[in-house]
Structures are given as C-alpha cells and as structure tokens.
Amino acid sequence: MRVVDTTLFYAQSSGGVHTYVDSKRKGLLARDMEHKVVYPGAETVLQGDFIQLPALNLPMAPGFRFPTRVGLWSHIVAGLQPDLIEAGDPYTPAWAARRAARMLDVPAVAFYHSDLITLLHNRISPVLDGATRAYVRKLYDGFDLVLSPSRVMAERLWDCGLHNVEIQPLGVDAHVFHPNRADPLARARLGLGEHERLLVFAGRGSQEKHLPVLFDALRELGSGYHLLLIGTGPQPEAPGNATVFEHFMPAAEVAAWLASSDALLHAGDQETFGLVALEAMASAIPVICADGGALPEVVPEDCGLRVPPHDGVAMAAAVRVLFEEHDPVAMGERARRHVEAEHGWDKVVDSLVRHYRRLIGARPETRISEHHGPQT
Known part of the structure; x- marks a missing residue:
C-alpha cells in the first residue's frame, strides 16, 4: 500500500498534525507500506519521500504557508501514484487531494485536525457560521471518509450534514513521553x-x-x-x-x-x-x-x-x-x-490501516487516470 499525506500544517516544525504524520509514517513503514508527504514551503524541494512545493508566506501566521495552485498540487500528488490520499487540513491541499483521487480513482481520506467552523467564528465573525458549515459540507462530502479525532468534532461535522465521518483518536509515543x-x-x-x-x-x-x-x-x-x-x-x-x-x-x-x-x-x-x-x-x-x-x-x-x-x-x-x-x-x-x-501509536496505526484497507478493497483493482494512464 502506498499512502500520500498532504497538509499545509506539516510546514510547521512542530504541532499536533506534524506529530500525527510522522508517527503514522513510522507505523506504516514498519508494516512494509510506502508513505510520502506533500507539504508547502518557500520553494520546490524533493527529498526522498518528502515533497515540498512553493506556497505563499502568511506574515500574520508565522510558520504557515498557503498553497494557491490547486492544479499543480493535485498533479504532483497524483504523479506519486498512491493507493490512497489523506488530506490533513480544510484548505488547498484538501481540494487538491480530492482532485488527485478522482484522477487516479483511488480513495480520498480527510482528517479533521483543524476546526475551521470555530476558528472563523471566533477570529472573524459568527455571521460566517452558515457559510463555513456549507463550505465544510461541500469540501468533505467529496471524500470517501472523514476522520475526526474526537466525538465533539465528529458531532460538529454531523451537524453540517456529513455522513461519512468516523471517530479516530490520536496517539502518543509512550517511549518518548515517559x-x-x-x-x-x-x-x-x-x-x-x-x-x-x-x-x-x-x-x-x-x-x-x-x-x-x-x-x-x-x-x-x-x-x-x-x-x-x-x-x-x-x-x-x-x-x-x-x-x-x-x-x-x-x-x-x-x-x-x-x-x-x-x-x-x-x-x-x-x-x-x-x-x-x-x-x-x-x-x-x-x-x-x-x-x-x-x-x-x-x-x-x-x-x-x-x-x-x-x-x-x-x-x-x-x-x-x-x-x-x-x-x-x-x-x-x-x-x-x-x-x-x-493511546499507543501502534493501536492508532492499526486502526488507520483497517480504514485504508476497507476503502481500497471497495475499489476496482485497476485504476484509470486520464493524466497518468492505467495502472494495475
């Protein structure tokens, strides 16, 4: 199985999403699976399984870069020929993940790490609540599965009218934190x-x-x-x-x-x-x-x-x-x-792999891409 993670949150040197991706990667590699990460940076950098793509710097949000080119992002992700794509934010990488998954006819998973609804409610205005819920519904309705780290967040997604949501708690490295x-x-x-x-x-x-x-x-x-x-x-x-x-x-x-x-x-x-x-x-x-x-x-x-x-x-x-x-x-x-x-990471990764295998098993063995040709 080849999994690609894409999220703008990986550009940070630390944080919960960065920890999640690194810990999941370690678990997938230990299970003889392939894993690649596509994330934003100042310029294009290809370093093994890590692909950094140029993105707009956000002076008001130090450590964050915002990708603006959905087409470029989706073609790069699709070019990695994954069996499954996971998006870890509700922004450009998520839309690109959806598009790349359609190109390849592979499953697309979203992880609701960031509560966009509450973020915009508190930082801009409650007036945006309706529009934000509509955006969340439109974005995540195009994924095969949306994972929520907690029940309270799952309920927020269910309230948006989404039905493809499952709760997936996160883990901790109990050897490092001891x-x-x-x-x-x-x-x-x-x-x-x-x-x-x-x-x-x-x-x-x-x-x-x-x-x-x-x-x-x-x-x-x-x-x-x-x-x-x-x-x-x-x-x-x-x-x-x-x-x-x-x-x-x-x-x-x-x-x-x-x-x-x-x-x-x-x-x-x-x-x-x-x-x-x-x-x-x-x-x-x-x-x-x-x-x-x-x-x-x-x-x-x-x-x-x-x-x-x-x-x-x-x-x-x-x-x-x-x-x-x-x-x-x-x-x-x-x-x-x-x-x-x-909350051991082994338990979390086992659960993720079960989700992934179920989704991949529901797809035909041969996937067709108008951009990349057939692959078996």
Whole structure:
C-alpha cells in the first residue's frame, strides 16, 4: 500500500498534525507500506519521500504557508501514484487531494485536525457560521471518509450534514513521553525552591490556547507556584512566577520538562483533540484543563481536573484542590496507565490501516487516470 499525506500544517516544525504524520509514517513503514508527504514551503524541494512545493508566506501566521495552485498540487500528488490520499487540513491541499483521487480513482481520506467552523467564528465573525458549515459540507462530502479525532468534532461535522465521518483518536509515543525522562536538576535550572510546584504548558501561543487564563491563575496562586511555558512565542504579559521558552524544542526536551513538572495546565476550549494533554499524561503528571472542546474526552476524571473555560480564578482553585485534596503522583500514575492502554501509536496505526484497507478493497483493482494512464 502506498499512502500520500498532504497538509499545509506539516510546514510547521512542530504541532499536533506534524506529530500525527510522522508517527503514522513510522507505523506504516514498519508494516512494509510506502508513505510520502506533500507539504508547502518557500520553494520546490524533493527529498526522498518528502515533497515540498512553493506556497505563499502568511506574515500574520508565522510558520504557515498557503498553497494557491490547486492544479499543480493535485498533479504532483497524483504523479506519486498512491493507493490512497489523506488530506490533513480544510484548505488547498484538501481540494487538491480530492482532485488527485478522482484522477487516479483511488480513495480520498480527510482528517479533521483543524476546526475551521470555530476558528472563523471566533477570529472573524459568527455571521460566517452558515457559510463555513456549507463550505465544510461541500469540501468533505467529496471524500470517501472523514476522520475526526474526537466525538465533539465528529458531532460538529454531523451537524453540517456529513455522513461519512468516523471517530479516530490520536496517539502518543509512550517511549518518548515517559516519567523516566524527569530531570532532577530541572527545577534548579528555573531557580525554584524545593517545595515550589512546577506547572507547565507546551504549545503554540495562539488565541485559542487562552494563555491569559493561565496568567490569571498564576497571579491568583502567587508564591509557591511556577508556570513554565514551552514553545508559545514571546509572552510579555506573563506574570513574574512564570518562565517562557519561546522557541521550538525537540520532543525529547519537551518530554523531559513535562516529566519534571507537577501538573499540566491547559486553558484551551477549542481543541479538536489536545495532544499535549496526552503527552503530559504519558509523562505521569495530572492535567488541569478547561471543560470544553475535546479535552474532556482526552482527560478521564481520575487523571486530572476540569474547570469552567475562561476562568483563571477557577483554574487556580483547581490547582490548590489538586495538591491539597488529591494525590497528584497517584493521579499521574493512573494517567500513564490510561495512555498505555488506549493511546499507543501502534493501536492508532492499526486502526488507520483497517480504514485504508476497507476503502481500497471497495475499489476496482485497476485504476484509470486520464493524466497518468492505467495502472494495475
């Protein structure tokens, strides 16, 4: 089986979609399958199984490039002669994936990593909701299968009138994210005292992460608590009891900081999945998260605490409850066991391969392409 992934999100050096594609690729190759990735960049670069195509730089969205030429993109994808094509965003690569799949008469899969409906609702105007739902329905109705990482996102797609949607949770590398990664000198590097609690968040500092809520919580908590932000970019409003690592970190470094912390704080209420919560749980630390988006599905009640969205005072109260009324170490251990049982990448890739084989099996063995000729 030859699978091609295409998404503009792979252009970022990190992020949930990048992790998903890399982890899936590792699993597919281990199963003697072929895998290629087509993604945007500054110029055309062909490097083994990775094809970078020129795309428009987006100054207002650092790290993102937007492809504008659907025809070029679709011809490149089709030229790779895949047995199945998967699109990981709701933009140009998705339309190109659909077109390439029709050229070759192969299945097209879309993964709903990005919640376009909520994104445009919050960043532009609720007035666009109807048009956005119509766009989502028109785009994804042309795919053989749409995968959603969570039930809350699947319900959003079902509400758009789509019927080709199935829930496919994501996974975590439990070898990389492991409690044994803890660094005994980590707290000293941050200048923390022996009894100070180290709280952590890792991810982009975008509007949807609601970092000001974390800042409100730390101001409410005061001394004795410290917040570490990893990869969020500059945060000039961060309180004095916070440390910001603005830059991207390799997964192993992020894993070491997670395992060295006491709990993850996550104020985002629009997550389609919330991979960093899973990484924290794999690192055997509990998660305090907003009770919104997909996070309640990812974090079981015995692995963390949930708080009302947009409420820093409530989050601070939950932090105190965690350390004063619960056993955070035992909670972290339960979180680790949950991840091992439910979210290993092998389990995720096995599920993906079953989806792929079912779709490919429903197609004729010979596919005809007016652009590339017959292939058996």
